[in-house]
Amino acid sequence: MSAAILGLVIVQLLVLLLLVGVVYQLFQQQGRILLQMDAIEQMIPEAGEAHGAEAPRGIPVASPLPGFELPDVDDAIVRLEDFEGRRLLLVNWSTTCGFCEAIVEDLAKLQPRLEKRGVDVVLVSRGDPEENRSMVGAHGLDARILLQPGGTGMIDAFARTGTPAAYLVDEHGRVAKPMALGAEQVPELAREAAGRQIKLATERSLSESKLMRDGLPPGSPAPTFRLPTLSGETVSLEQLRGSEALLVFSDPECGPCEVLADDLAHWHRSLGDEAPPVVMISRGEREMNRRKVEEHGIAFPVAIQPAWKVSKAYGIFSTPVGFLIDENGVIVREVARGPEAVMALAHDALEHRKEATTR
Numbered sequence: 236m237s238a239a240i241l242g243l244v245i246v247q248l249l250v251l252l253l254l255v256g257v258v259y260q261l262f263q264q265q266g267r268i269l270l271q272m273d274a275i276e277q278m279i280p281e282a283g284e285a286h287g288a289e290a291p292r293g294i295p296v297a298s299p300l301p302g303f304e305l306p307d308v309d310d311a312i313v314r315l316e317d318f319e320g321r322r323l324l325l326v327n328w329s330t331t332c333g334f335c336e337a338i339v340e341d342l343a344k345l346q347p348r349l350e351k352r353g354v355d356v357v358l359v360s361r362g363d364p365e366e367n368r369s370m371v372g373a374h375g376l377d378a379r380i381l382l383q384p385g386g387t388g389m390i391d392a393f394a395r396t397g398t399p400a401a402y403l404v405d406e407h408g409r410v411a412k413p414m415a416l417g418a419e420q421v422p423e424l425a426r427e428a429a430g431r432q433i434k435l436a437t438e439r440s441l442s443e444s445k446l447m448r449d450g451l452p453p454g455s456p457a458p459t460f461r462l463p464t465l466s467g468e469t470v471s472l473e474q475l476r477g478s479e480a481l482l483v484f485s486d487p488e489c490g491p492c493e494v495l496a497d498d499l500a501h502w503h504r505s506l507g508d509e510a511p512p513v514v515m516i517s518r519g520e521r522e523m524n525r526r527k528v529e530e531h532g533i534a535f536p537v538a539i540q541p542a543w544k545v546s547k548a549y550g551i552f553s554t555p556v557g558f559l560i561d562e563n564g565v566i567v568r569e570v571a572r573g574p575e576a577v578m579a580l581a582h583d584a585l586e587h588r589k590e591a592t593t594r
Contacts, residue, residue, distance in 0.1 A: 293402070293414025294392060300325070300404050301391035305381040308364035313381055315408055321353050322411070323404040324428055326421065327393040328358040330370050333552025334418035335399045336543040341422040343376035348429035357381060359390060370542050403428050450551040450558070450570030457482070457560045458548035462516065462538035465525050470514055470536045477562050480512035481584050483577060484546055486554040487523045495555045495574035500531045502581060511584040516540050559584055
């Protein structure tokens with residue numbers, strides 16, 4: 236065999252070996268892909284089950300309520316057995332929950348009837364004792380307030396449950412009614428515990444007084460407010476009359492609010508005197524808000540609302556959100572939710588201001 240033919244055979248053998256290697260690699264990769272697809276298919280039903288998970292069912296009726304031992308706002312230790320012989324309306328509570336703020340007045344009105352029927356109102360809250368006293372006392376609710384340790388604990392009765400939620404507990408420490416969830420069910424449970432049989436002529440039914448959560452619609456008169464600012468002055472809706480203004484609701488402990496505060500402050504500074512009026516209504520501690528104002532270089536007024544009072548008037552408790560209010564005090568746009576939507580509303584206010592000055 237000549238050298239040329241031998242060389243050709245060797246080359247062909249090498250090409251064949253190379254092809255075999257490539258085919259082997261392809262089979263390996265295909266096997267891995269099939270395994271990954273099997274794993275994904277196994278995960279999909281689990282994800283579907285999680286997505287369709289039901290709301291917390293709570294402790295079954297007639298079952299004993301799990302015991303607890305918590306300090307109250309006066310640092311006295313309170314146990315479930317301390318209420319033996321009396322019925323108990325136990326409410327999962329938070330001073331940072333707008334829906335709790337929205338129902339506290341209802342609970343205060345029902346309390347005299349609850350007391351006559353031997354029902355004690357007990358709030359299981361978290362956070363600062365004085366802030367809890369202030370929120371409840373401002374509406375005339377004389378409830379026992381218990382604090383979960385560290386502000387982050389969760390007693391067994393309310394495990395994986397939001398606020399507000401409530402149980403009616405009988406004289407022997409057993410659950411008397413299914414757990415109530417939310418700003419509609421909790422007051423209704425309190426009404427039932429108070430023994431109300433008929434609707435008072437001066438009061439609306441629950442269906443007639445649904446708590447607004449999506450913000451006032453365009454065309455609504457903007458609710459008035461008068462609040463102290465961090466600079467020691469006062470800001471009110473009346474002061475904004477005569478020009479279109481942006482009203483922003485924020486919270487110093489809200490992540491998206493941080494993003495908005497930085498963007499809005501930079502935008503407002505860059506415009507100087509051309510900037511439309513902006514007012515930010517925040518909540519919480521003044522010192523924390525003051526630090527945020529300094530951190531972001533905010534030049535427009537920042538006012539502090541007591542709890543969620545102004546948010547409730549505007550029909551929305553989430554943050555950050557913004558309302559565009561015209562020169563006559565009327566809301567002219569759908570509520571803006573989130574940093575991007577609020578900034579878009581700010582740019583709308585600027586465009587309207589420019590159009591007004593060129594007329």
